Every structure is written in C-alpha cells, then in structure tokens.
Amino acid sequence: MARRKKVYEGRAKILYEGPEPGTLIQYFKDDAAVPAAPAPSSGVEGKGVLNNRLSEFFMSGLNAIGVPTHFIRRINMREQLVRMVEMIPLEVVVRNFAAGDISDRLGIPEGTPLPRPIVEYYYKDERLNLPLVSEEHIIAFNWANQQDLDDIVALALRVNDFLSGVMLGVGIRLADFRIEVGRIWEGDFMRLIVADEISPDSMRLWDLRAAELPDREGQTRDPGPLPDVYTELARRLGVMPSNVTHATPKPSLIN
Structure with a gap:
C-alpha cells in the first residue's frame, strides 16, 4: 500500500492527501490540544477516537440543518474524509x-x-x-x-x-x-x-446535572466543568465507541 502524503500536522490532528481531488483525510491524534503550552502536550489515550466520533456527530448535525461544513464521512475510528478548503x-x-x-x-x-x-x-x-x-x-x-x-x-x-x-x-x-x-x-x-x-x-x-445536586450544606451549586469531558460527552450523546471506556482529563483550549 502506497504511503500517504502528509499535508499538515497540528497539535491534535494530521491531514493527509485524500483519495480524490479536493479531499483530505483528517486523522485525530491522542495529543492534548493546549495552545501556548510551555512544553509539548502529553498524550491522552483514546482521545483521538472520541474526538473523531464527536466531531462527526456535530458536523453531520450541522450539515443536516443546512449549515455547510467540510465533513464528508467517517472512514474509521480515527479518520474522516473532509473537503479541502x-x-x-x-x-x-x-x-x-x-x-x-x-x-x-x-x-x-x-x-x-x-x-x-x-x-x-x-x-x-x-x-x-x-x-x-x-x-x-x-x-x-x-x-x-x-x-x-x-x-x-x-x-x-x-x-x-x-x-x-x-x-x-x-x-x-x-x-x-x-x-x-x-x-x-x-x-x-x-x-x-x-x-x-x-x-x-x-x-x-x-x-448542569451536577448543579442540581445539593452540596454538604444543602445548597445547590453553580454549574462546574464537565468531569471527564471527552468520555462523558460521548456517553451522553450516545456516540461512545464500545472499546473506549477510560477516563480522560478535561481540555483547555479557549482562553
């Protein structure tokens, strides 16, 4: 099998030439996406698999309501076919x-x-x-x-x-x-x-579900960060791959 040509590599993804003109294969890595980090990001096992599934879920949903995206289809557990833009x-x-x-x-x-x-x-x-x-x-x-x-x-x-x-x-x-x-x-x-x-x-x-639970003093709490965000979000949305069950840390992207 011919080696695929790498087009671009970022913190969390690699882009390869696609099978047809105007397409790319987007590969999701396990590396944590933390911009401006003082040292290289550490890997998070299974994160790329979950992000591939979650991005497919959101992009497909947007396409379905008429919001155009580059997403074409998921190829496998870590890769999806996208339009070149x-x-x-x-x-x-x-x-x-x-x-x-x-x-x-x-x-x-x-x-x-x-x-x-x-x-x-x-x-x-x-x-x-x-x-x-x-x-x-x-x-x-x-x-x-x-x-x-x-x-x-x-x-x-x-x-x-x-x-x-x-x-x-x-x-x-x-x-x-x-x-x-x-x-x-x-x-x-x-x-x-x-x-x-x-x-x-x-x-x-x-x-919001955590906020509904009273604290030790019986007071409701303010909403806090979603724990184990990759796995928990995939579970709640019903897109959890059956072979990814471990916990992963919360990401830090938006300032």
Whole structure:
C-alpha cells in the first residue's frame, strides 16, 4: 500500500492527501490540544477516537440543518474524509457566558450570562499566542473582507444555536466554543463553510446535572466543568465507541 502524503500536522490532528481531488483525510491524534503550552502536550489515550466520533456527530448535525461544513464521512475510528478548503487564519470564538480570558480582560465574574452571544476573533498564529484582533485588523491585513465577516458571524451564530440546544438536551451548558472557517469554490462561486473540527477541545462545557445536586450544606451549586469531558460527552450523546471506556482529563483550549 502506497504511503500517504502528509499535508499538515497540528497539535491534535494530521491531514493527509485524500483519495480524490479536493479531499483530505483528517486523522485525530491522542495529543492534548493546549495552545501556548510551555512544553509539548502529553498524550491522552483514546482521545483521538472520541474526538473523531464527536466531531462527526456535530458536523453531520450541522450539515443536516443546512449549515455547510467540510465533513464528508467517517472512514474509521480515527479518520474522516473532509473537503479541502482554503482556511481563513482566524479562530472564531462565540461566548454565551463570561469565562476565562473575557473575565480576566473585562473584570466580569466567571459564569455571568452575557446579554447576547459575543463573537470574537483570534489571529491563528501560535507564535504570537493567538492574539485577539478586531474586524479592522482582519480587513486591513486582508485576512477576510467585510462580506466574509458578515458570513462568518451568521455561520457562528447558527452553530451556536445548534450546539447550545444539543448540549442543553443532555444537561450541559455551552459557555463558549471556537470554530474555524474556510473558503471553497464551486465554479466561480465562493462560499464559506465550517472546517477543522468541533469537539471538546474547542468548547467550554459546564455540567448542569451536577448543579442540581445539593452540596454538604444543602445548597445547590453553580454549574462546574464537565468531569471527564471527552468520555462523558460521548456517553451522553450516545456516540461512545464500545472499546473506549477510560477516563480522560478535561481540555483547555479557549482562553
């Protein structure tokens, strides 16, 4: 069997040339996706298998409701066939609740509901620690134009509606998440689609079921991080592979 040509390798995935023009094979590694880590990320056994299944679940669901993604089909336990896209060099973060970086920057207590979903852009360059950028920066440096940004916001908010509803249905609050967007051409027509992956690596999830249980003083607690996030999310959504039953640590992706 011919050796596949590697196109790109990141923290958590490897992209190989696909079997047909305009396609890629996306391989999910077990490495933890922790940007700006001072040392190489340690491996988490089985994480890639779970993220492959979970990303398939979310991407297929988005495709089914008319939100275009690069996902075509899952190939095996760790690989999926995706469309080749021209990636826009931005991480698009949607925030529903204050947490992490936005709490630090603006002094908003963590867990505060935001008056509406807030969309932020981070320039995708890990050498610069993914800096927060404005629409003015994006347009000035020609990473995207105003129409692209309008389309990105529309995509991000539709993804937010879908993910928030799915998570709420299994007792989870979607505090924030990030997506990446790419361009594809169909003849002379260009459109933007959701690319990369959607998995626990790119979400901040809080467990609403734990909040329903009283603490030692009999008081209900605030929602906290979902324990064993990869395995527990796969279990609640019904996509747990039968041969992956171990616990894995929570990810840390969104600032």
